[in-house]
Amino acid sequence: MANCYHCGDSCNGSEIVHQEKTFCCRGCVTVFDILNDNDLSYYYDLEKTPGTSPKTIESKYDFLTNEAIVNKLLEFNDGNTQIISFLIPTIHCSSCIWVLENLQKLNKGIRTSQVDFPKKMVRITYASEEISLKELVTLLAKIGYEPYISLEDLGAKKRKTDHTLIYQLGVAGFAFGNVMFLSFPEYFQVEEFWLDQFKNLFRWLMFAFSVPVVVYSARNYFISAYKGIRSKILNIDIPIALGITVLFVRSTLEIVMNWGTGFFDSLTGLVFFLLIGKFFQQRTYSYLSFERDYKSYFPVAVTRISANNTEEQIPIYDIKPGDRLLIRNKELIPVDAIILKGNALIDYSFVTGEAIPVVKNSGEKVFAGGRQEGALIEVEAIKEVAQSYLTQLWSNEVFSHNKEHQFQSLIDKISKHFTIGVLSLAFLATLFWVFVDASKAVQVFTAVLIVACPCAIALASPFTLGNLLRIFGNQQFYLKEAYIIEQMAAIDVVVFDKTGTITTHAKSNITYEGIPLTEAESNLLTSSLRASNHPLSRALYDILNKNDIKVLDHFEEITGKGIIASYNKQSIKVGAPSFVDASQVAEEENKTSVYVSSNNDFKGRYVFQNTYREGLLEVFQKIGKNKEIAILSGDNDGERGRLQMILPSGATLLFEQKPDDKLHFIKSLQQQGKKVMMIGDGLNDAGALAQSDVGVVVSENVNVFSPACDAILDASRFSSLPDFLKLSHKGIQVIKWSFILSLLYNLVGLGFAVTGNLMPVVAAILMPLSSISIVVFTTVATYFLGKSITRKEKK
Amino acid sequence: MTIIYMLLAISVTVAIVFFIAFIISVKKGQYEDTYTPSVRMLFEDEVIKEVSAENSKTKTDNQ
Numbered sequence: 001m002a003n004c005y006h007c008g009d010s011c012n013g014s015e016i017v018h019q020e021k022t023f024c025c026r027g028c029v030t031v032f033d034i035l036n037d038n039d040l041s042y043y044y045d046l047e048k049t050p051g052t053s054p055k056t057i058e059s060k061y062d063f064l065t066n067e068a069i070v071n072k073l074l075e076f077n078d079g080n081t082q083i084i085s086f087l088i089p090t091i092h093c094s095s096c097i098w099v100l101e102n103l104q105k106l107n108k109g110i111r112t113s114q115v116d117f118p119k120k121m122v123r124i125t126y127a128s129e130e131i132s133l134k135e136l137v138t139l140l141a142k143i144g145y146e147p148y149i150s151l152e153d154l155g156a157k158k159r160k161t162d163h164t165l166i167y168q169l170g171v172a173g174f175a176f177g178n179v180m181f182l183s184f185p186e187y188f189q190v191e192e193f194w195l196d197q198f199k200n201l202f203r204w205l206m207f208a209f210s211v212p213v214v215v216y217s218a219r220n221y222f223i224s225a226y227k228g229i230r231s232k233i234l235n236i237d238i239p240i241a242l243g244i245t246v247l248f249v250r251s252t253l254e255i256v257m258n259w260g261t262g263f264f265d266s267l268t269g270l271v272f273f274l275l276i277g278k279f280f281q282q283r284t285y286s287y288l289s290f291e292r293d294y295k296s297y298f299p300v301a302v303t304r305i306s307a308n309n310t311e312e313q314i315p316i317y318d319i320k321p322g323d324r325l326l327i328r329n330k331e332l333i334p335v336d337a338i339i340l341k342g343n344a345l346i347d348y349s350f351v352t353g354e355a356i357p358v359v360k361n362s363g364e365k366v367f368a369g370g371r372q373e374g375a376l377i378e379v380e381a382i383k384e385v386a387q388s389y390l391t392q393l394w395s396n397e398v399f400s401h402n403k404e405h406q407f408q409s410l411i412d413k414i415s416k417h418f419t420i421g422v423l424s425l426a427f428l429a430t431l432f433w434v435f436v437d438a439s440k441a442v443q444v445f446t447a448v449l450i451v452a453c454p455c456a457i458a459l460a461s462p463f464t465l466g467n468l469l470r471i472f473g474n475q476q477f478y479l480k481e482a483y484i485i486e487q488m489a490a491i492d493v494v495v496f497d498k499t500g501t502i503t504t505h506a507k508s509n510i511t512y513e514g515i516p517l518t519e520a521e522s523n524l525l526t527s528s529l530r531a532s533n534h535p536l537s538r539a540l541y542d543i544l545n546k547n548d549i550k551v552l553d554h555f556e557e558i559t560g561k562g563i564i565a566s567y568n569k570q571s572i573k574v575g576a577p578s579f580v581d582a583s584q585v586a587e588e589e590n591k592t593s594v595y596v597s598s599n600n601d602f603k604g605r606y607v608f609q610n611t612y613r614e615g616l617l618e619v620f621q622k623i624g625k626n627k628e629i630a631i632l633s634g635d636n637d638g639e640r641g642r643l644q645m646i647l648p649s650g651a652t653l654l655f656e657q658k659p660d661d662k663l664h665f666i667k668s669l670q671q672q673g674k675k676v677m678m679i680g681d682g683l684n685d686a687g688a689l690a691q692s693d694v695g696v697v698v699s700e701n702v703n704v705f706s707p708a709c710d711a712i713l714d715a716s717r718f719s720s721l722p723d724f725l726k727l728s729h730k731g732i733q734v735i736k737w738s739f740i741l742s743l744l745y746n747l748v749g750l751g752f753a754v755t756g757n758l759m760p761v762v763a764a765i766l767m768p769l770s771s772i773s774i775v776v777f778t779t780v781a782t783y784f785l786g787k788s789i790t791r792k793e794k795k
Numbered sequence: 796m797t798i799i800y801m802l803l804a805i806s807v808t809v810a811i812v813f814f815i816a817f818i819i820s821v822k823k824g825q826y827e828d829t830y831t832p833s834v835r836m837l838f839e840d841e842v843i844k845e846v847s848a849e850n851s852k853t854k855t856d857n858q
Contacts, residue, residue: 046838094834101835117831163821170821174814178807198799205807 006032007144008049027054031143035099038106043099050095052144060328061141063301063313064134073133073153073300075123081111082128086147088140091120100145107131107139122147151298151316165282169275172217175209176268182206186261187761203255206264214248218271236415236458239422243453244271250446263450266763270455273771277462281469281482290480293399293708294391294683297350297369299332305378316385323381327372335368335381336388342377343561345534346370351390351683352634354499356536356608359576369683374534390683393659398690399708409486410732411461414739415454422452429754440756447758451749456742456770461735463775467782468731475789476714477724484710487694488728490675494623495666495688497680498633498643501698503610504715510543514596514604521598524552524572528565531555536594537563537574540606562595573597577605610639615719617646622722624648628674632657632665634684663687679721683707723789734781738774745770 002015004024015022016029019036023029031051035043043050063069076083091100096115100122103110109130115122122145126136140147182202218241225241228234244267251262301313303326311326316334319325324340327333333346344360351369360366366379368388385391426448433441465482472479479485496502517525522544529541531552554566562575573580573596580597593605623629630652631643637655644653654665662680666688669676678685678692681699686707689695697706700715713721749766752758820826 042838094837097831097834098838115831116828117834118828163826166821166826167818170814170817174810174817178810181806201800201803205803 004028004049004051004053005044006049006051007053008051009053025053027144030054034106034143040099040102040105043095046095046098047093050093052090054142054144055146055330060331061134061137062303063299064132064137066301066313066315069301069313069315070133073149077128080127080129081125082133083123083125084133084136085121085123086137086140086149087119087121088145088147089120090145091115091117091122096145099143103139106143107136110136149300150296151300152295153300165275165279168217168219169272169279172213172268172272172275175213175217176265176272179206179209179264179268182209183261183265183760183764187764199261200255200258203261206262207252207255210248210251210264210267213268213271214244217275218244221274233412234416234419236411236418236454239415239419239449239452239454240274240458242449243455246446246449247453250450261760263760263763266450266760266767269764269768270453273455273768274458277459277466281462281466288478288712290709290712293394293686294369297332297683298334298385302327302331302334319381319385321382321384325379325381327377327379329372329374329376331372333366333368333370333372333379335385336365336383337368337379337381338365339363340378340380342375344377344379345373347373349500349682352499354635356539390659393663393684393687396660396663396687396690398663398687409461409483410735411457414457418454418457422448425452425750425754432754433756437756444754444756447753447756448750450763451753451758451766452746453767454742454746455767456745456774457739459771459774460738460742460778464731464734464738464778464782467779468727468785471727471782471786471789472724474786475720475724476717477720478712478714480710484694485728485731487675487710488677488725489732491627491677491694491725492674493628493630493669493676495630495632495669495676495678495692497662497678497682497685497688498631498639499610499635500681501679501685502612502616502631504613504700509609509611510540511607511609512604513607514602517596517598517603520570521572521603524565524567524570524598525574525596527552527567528555528563528572528574531565532557532563534563536608539608540594571599573600612646613715613718619719619721620647620651623725624651627725628652630654630665630669632662632688634658659684659687663691666691679713680709681706720789727785727789730785731782734778734785737781738778741777742770742774745773 002022003010004015005021006023006028009024015024016026017023018029018032021032023032028051031054035041064073071077074082074084088100090096097117100115101113103113103124107126107130109127111125111127113122113124124136131139137147137149182205185202186199221237221241221244224235224237228238247263247267247270251264251267254260254262298316300315302316302319303311304314304319305324305326306312319335325334325337327344332350339360339362341362343362344364344366345357346360346366347357348354348367348370350371351367357373358370365382367390368383368385369390383389386395426445429448430441430445433444462482465485468485469479469482472485526541526544529537529544532538532541534557552565552567554564554571556564558564558575558579561579562573564571564573566572574594577593577595580595580602593607595605596603620629624647628650629648631647631654633639633655634657635655637653640653640655647653654661657665662678662685666676666678670691670693676692677694677696678688679696679698680686680689681697685697689697689707689709694711695709696711696713697709698713698715698718699706706712745766749758749763749770752762
């Protein structure tokens with residue numbers, strides 16, 4: 001089968017041949033023409049089938065004519081020259097970068113544009129007198145790069161990336177290199193006349209290089225140690241801060257008193273390595289966002305019908321109860337409302353994960369967060385945006401907490417004992433030397449603190465977790481921060497959401513009930529479904545045999561009801577039961593069905609059922625071995641029997657759970673002292689995800705938006721979940737082993753220190769050696785852990 | 796042997812020059828997006844109109 005020249009999708013028997021190339025749809029042809037006519041065909045040379053099929057947008061961007069809204073979106077505006085940044089989720093290859101950076105060829109009004117590929121952002125400078133923002137957005141949408149503009153973009157302060165760590169690292173690295181270079185002659189202790197002459201100069205230069213390292217680069221360790229002491233927690237930063245202080249004070253004293261060369265090399269090296277560790281465990285997925293709330297889903301504006309029946313675009317925060325709103329195809333319902341006119345078909349997949357849209361008729365209530373599929377409807381708002389059923393969830397205090405601060409990491413637990421041990425050893429050794437040789441006492445005291453500085457311990461955890469973070473990332477399991485891995489290792493209960501999490505949107509299980517269709521009838525059915533854009537039609541069409549497609553004599557789609565089609569004196573009706581003369585058949589609730597009648601005789605119906613994800617049974621079995629499992633569902637208990645068959649005994653099954661109930665269920669588990677992992681997908685799980693110790697979102701497409709969480713799991717890797725949990729356990733073991741290893745180094749160093757023999761050169765060798773070997777050990781260990789999981793995947 | 800003062804001054808100056816270059820590069824945002832420039836430099840030439848026109852010509856000839 002031919003694939004589209006533009007987007008690469010298979011043409012599915014409906015290819016359009018244009019300029020000797022095949023395309024899957026009119027939209028793709030349009031994009032090709034636009035690019036070709038503007039000397040941009042290099043787009044197709046750069047990568048094969050780089051494009052994205054454009055979506056119809058109609059009047060979706062009318063709100064961009066509202067000046068107040070536009071001003072809030074713009075980054076810079078001096079009347080004519082305007083700058084704006086867009087998030088474009090479809091950016092995915094080098095052709096995308098190229099075409100988006102050559103936008104000035106499409107419209108003279110566009111001055112420059114620059115793509116930030118990892119963030120999927122494009123920053124465009126344009127002259128508003130030549131092209132308005134609305135025209136710009138429409139142009140982008142036309143070539144398949146529709147910007148994603150959500151409520152979140154309004155009034156959001158432009159995020160500035162924090163470069164402090166990079167500067168600190170730069171300063172420390174710069175000082176480290178120069179100090180090493182300057183202290184080199186003294187390592188060999190050459191008794192050379194000229195070196196002796198310049199010794200003082202060299203030493204003072206090293207001092208000068210070290211000052212910014214202590215004052216600036218190591219600043220955060222002092223701050224953190226101070227905070228730790230104030231809240232009476234002996235954290236790992238206390239011995240580090242102590243070590244740095246002692247290193248600096250003693251080294252300065254040594255060069256002032258002309259006792260020796262000091263430990264400036266060890267000092268700068270220590271800070272440099274520590275900061276590298278910090279840098280390494282920073283999160284790396286800038287294109288994923290883990291902080292989203294309903295604002296990232298909701299549109300910026302909505303069409304309101306004012307009293308004198310004119311349409312106007314208003315920001316959605318201005319919606320008052322009683323306002324009449326127009327919701328077009330593919331638009332989101334921003335507030336709880338009652339349908340006044342039109343038939344609604346509402347897709348709640350953002351909210352509940354339910355893939356199949358729900359039919360609502362006029363007079364019925366619709367909740368905020370649903371997306372209208374089909375024709376235009378008119379609704380009356382009954383609440384304000386922030387007070388709607390879904391959005392009020394975010395007023396719960398759980399969303400203002402920061403999880404990381406409540407969490408005591410492994411390293412915090414160890415550092416408590418470590419700090420006490422080191423301090424007592426330092427005092428004991430000093431006490432000993434006071435009686436034996438008082439002149440050495442101070443020297444020994446400082447030497448112990450220098451050697452015991454837990455550089456290697458502090459490095460073990462960032463490198464192990466940082467490596468695991470990348471391994472998980474390669475397996476399409478994206479974690480917000482490295483510390484999540486430690487939390488994962490401690491999980492006792494795994495709670496799943498049902499719809500959209502353990503079931504898949506991608507394919508529904510469709511079964512036929514009723515009188516079997518003849519071949520002519522089923523051919524007619526396929527042909528008529530093909531012409532329909534209704535989501536149910538599309539889903540049904542995908543599973544039917546597609547041979548012998550006819551050109552229909554008559555085709556009509558009645559919104560909210562169904563399709564009538566005829567061919568060769570045979571007619572067919574597909575749709576709601578009342579529409580297809582199936583009034584005698586009782587419509588079963590809780591089941592989405594499509595009814596079929598041929599020549600006005602009722603034939604039967606197609607029932608849509610959720611399918612469970614592949615490997616679900618194994619996931620339950622493996623996790624059930626050493627953890628509790630619970631399932632929370634917002635639906636009725638129609639699937640209880642089916643689920644109980646595959647769940648291990650003792651699993652909790654709760655149905656008809658409201659978003660708040662889910663949150664409270666997690667909370668009650670935590671109050672029993674359990675560590676809970678919540679696995680969900682929709683906005684209705686947002687509360688539970690925030691409350692849980694580790695909130696994981698299962699996503700069919702990670703670039704599309706998911707609620708705030710700690711981790712995003714690509715749906716295709718759902719079956720690897722037990723392996724990920726196991727891997728996090730193993731990671732913690734690696735950290736423990738490295739602690740032991742670095743303690744051994746500390747013991748060797750302490751041997752030198754307590755006997756009063758610590759030479760600067762020994763410290764300068766021991767410190768980097770221990771740090772580097774820890775880094776090597778953790779890297780190799782995690783590499784093999786990562787191998788074990790990829791090997792399993794290949795089997 | 797006072798030349799060593801001179802040498803020291805030079806070596807430290809060179810180091811500081813590089814350090815300042817580093818600070819400027821961070822300030823200018825070179826570390827914000829470390830991927831796109833690596834792709835962008837590969838198609839810089841094609842922006843010139845003549846070249847791309849020629850390219851598309853040879854391409855249509857081939858087909």
